[in-house]
Amino acid sequence: MKLTVNLGKDSYPIYIENNLLKHANSLIGEIFSGRRIMIISDDNVYPLYGQMLTEQLSADYDLSHLVLPHGEGTKSFQTLPVIYGALLKARISRSDLIIALGGGVIGDLAGFAASSFLRGVKFVQIPTSLLAQVDSSVGGKVAVDLPEGKNLVGAFYQPKLVLIDPLVLDTLNPRFINDGMGEVIKYGCIKDSELFCTLEAHSSFTELKEELPSIIHRCVDIKRVVVEHDQFDTGERMLLNFGHTLGHTIEQYYHYERESHGEAVAIGMYQITRLSEDLGITAGKTSLRIRKLLEAYGLPYECGLPIQELLHAIAVDKKNLNNRLNVILLHNIGSSYIHPTTSAFFSRESNYII
Numbered sequence: 001m002k003l004t005v006n007l008g009k010d011s012y013p014i015y016i017e018n019n020l021l022k023h024a025n026s027l028i029g030e031i032f033s034g035r036r037i038m039i040i041s042d043d044n045v046y047p048l049y050g051q052m053l054t055e056q057l058s059a060d061y062d063l064s065h066l067v068l069p070h071g072e073g074t075k076s077f078q079t080l081p082v083i084y085g086a087l088l089k090a091r092i093s094r095s096d097l098i099i100a101l102g103g104g105v106i107g108d109l110a111g112f113a114a115s116s117f118l119r120g121v122k123f124v125q126i127p128t129s130l131l132a133q134v135d136s137s138v139g140g141k142v143a144v145d146l147p148e149g150k151n152l153v154g155a156f157y158q159p160k161l162v163l164i165d166p167l168v169l170d171t172l173n174p175r176f177i178n179d180g181m182g183e184v185i186k187y188g189c190i191k192d193s194e195l196f197c198t199l200e201a202h203s204s205f206t207e208l209k210e211e212l213p214s215i216i217h218r219c220v221d222i223k224r225v226v227v228e229h230d231q232f233d234t235g236e237r238m239l240l241n242f243g244h245t246l247g248h249t250i251e252q253y254y255h256y257e258r259e260s261h262g263e264a265v266a267i268g269m270y271q272i273t274r275l276s277e278d279l280g281i282t283a284g285k286t287s288l289r290i291r292k293l294l295e296a297y298g299l300p301y302e303c304g305l306p307i308q309e310l311l312h313a314i315a316v317d318k319k320n321l322n323n324r325l326n327v328i329l330l331h332n333i334g335s336s337y338i339h340p341t342t343s344a345f346f347s348r349e350s351n352y353i354i
């Protein structure tokens, strides 16, 4: 399956196919005619898939690689000099290429390094986690975290190519399968009630496996359309942030060490919907449907934190504009909108526990 993200001169193809990694070479050759390639990966993924890639590419290119420790802690400002140093050592120039081989951490981090090194080096996304395949490898948001908040330093920088091989998910830890399902459920909530119903009908990842390539395709296609309409996140793209206002603050509160991104977003989606349902904004029973689906796919829906604890981190959310906190709410499943509000939305009951 092939999709194209149409963004004028920044357009790029996305391929989704089992065993794609085995012939990545030819697809990379279609978009890159330079000499040097640096593969950036982590210490879980590179031992599994690095060789498959290097065996194909080493005949045609000067290859180097950088393997970083896995985990969200690596997606930090402190890792950037390590990457820039490796790029300099490998003599990567603007005519060369960076390949991000890994989950969302590697994609966001290597993508940001690619956007900033020499003011921009081409990069390719080879996402290996479910979350990265359905969400982070597409759309060009690249970033690192700061202690004060998620993704606070970043750029919009589109890849030249995205290669999605669903078979690599066979080696992914079940926790991170569930994690990726958090973003899949998000797409159902914001844009696709049919997808949501399909997920309800299967009610576990094992049952869903046969349909996985088409589910990945559906999610990527939803994101493609949104990004084509609003690449720079000034309107419709904010809908992709459903559950993230609370989700990002939960991640930050626990120093990016407790809830994974998908888990935190899962809690965020349920809790914001519970709040908006209480306010009569969202149709009754919507939060219950979300909660049941999160439970079925092994995701949390609460974390026991008083919402007061999160207010300062909510204040640095990137959707906040002109002193308005823009939160993403649902009318009902499949229908989302941007709700401009203030911190009173979150603090009207001071002891609200999420």
Ligand SMILES: NC(=O)c1ccc[n+]([C@@H]2O[C@H](COP(=O)([O-])OP(=O)(O)OC[C@H]3O[C@@H](n4cnc5c(N)ncnc54)[C@H](O)[C@@H]3O)[C@@H](O)[C@H]2O)c1
Residues within 6 Å of the ligand: 042, 043, 044, 045, 048, 070, 071, 072, 075, 102, 103, 104, 105, 106, 108, 128, 129, 130, 131, 132, 135, 136, 137, 138, 139, 140, 141, 142, 150, 151, 168, 169, 170, 171, 172, 173, 176, 179, 180, 183, 260, 261, 262
């Ligand atoms: N840019 C975006 O649009 C966007 C969208 C969603 C999430 N994100 C970001 O993505 C990050 C989370 O991504 P993630 O969930 O992929 O985390 P991750 O990159 O940490 O990957 C999860 C874990 O799985 C391992 N792994 C990855 N692929 C594997 C495979 N095939 N086999 C075995 N192990 C494998 C990794 O080493 C890691 O331990 C967060 O930082 C989040 O903010 C960005």
Ligand SMILES: O=C(O)C(=O)C[C@@H](O)[C@H](O)[C@H](O)COP(=O)(O)O
Residues within 6 Å of the ligand: 135, 139, 141, 150, 151, 183, 233, 237, 238, 240, 241, 244, 318
């Ligand atoms: O691509 C987008 O736009 C998204 O919001 C997708 C989110 O799933 C993702 O977590 C993104 O990194 C959040 O971006 P941020 O702008 O809230 O940092």
Ligand SMILES: [Zn+2]
Residues within 6 Å of the ligand: 135, 183, 244, 261, 265
């Ligand atoms: Zn996300």
